[in-house]
Amino acid sequence: MSRIQLERVVVTAPTPGGPAPEVTILRETSLELTEQRIALIGPNGSGKSTLARLVNGLVEPTAGRVVVDGLDVARKGRDVRRRVGFVFTDPSAQLVMPTVLEDVALSLRHRVRGREARSEAARTVLAGYGLAELADRSVHTLSGGQRQLLAIAGVLATDPAILVADEPTTLLDLRNARRIGDLLLGLPQQLVLATHDLDLAQRCDRALLIDDGAVVADGAPAEVVAHYRALAVTPQDT
């Protein structure tokens, strides 16, 4: 399994339109993630996406460092991004080619040489996800569920060691959310999953509860989810 380390990581952002003080998005956090399936849960705006994005360098720490399988993300960003696949909430963010087949073929550009061979390999990938019949369709004509499945197929085609998924089921109906959730949890890769779906979180091996930019609970998912539920019923203004 892979190993993700956060060493005294802090993330701040400039205050919009003004000088310091900066806004703290993630307070000083040190973590070592070695479990196969790790859920990040917590309220809106608590810092889940920020934590997820640190893993592949989409967000850079203001202080401290992030190390993935021994690679410092700040120094070896390219190598890290080859190891870490990222799935966004909205699959449109990563489907960039006109057709389904071309989109998967694009993902394979570093792995398979030659246009024909790449198309063939892309067809095999699509077949593996039950998407073969959609090969020549425009990605814009797909349903939300098909689009998310395609986005995940494209990322997995690059054979990442780690998959980071940022609320991948939020835009999906119940059936598709279940399907995508099952797919992600069944992967052999290490999975870091930011989610509001507490059932999904409970099926992970470890959960982290983020609140107001800090990890406030960390451990067995059932306990961390219970902690979160208790937090949600606590009045904020007392």
Ligand SMILES: Nc1ncnc2c1ncn2[C@@H]1O[C@H](COP(=O)(O)OP(=O)(O)OP(=O)(O)O)[C@@H](O)[C@H]1O
């Ligand atoms: N680049 C930035 N500049 C300023 N503020 C930011 C920036 N990125 C994130 N934030 C703020 O940091 C906080 C945490 O954001 P983040 O997206 O990590 O939360 P989240 O837990 O993923 O939320 P959600 O569940 O709503 O997706 C939010 O208040 C957000 O507005």
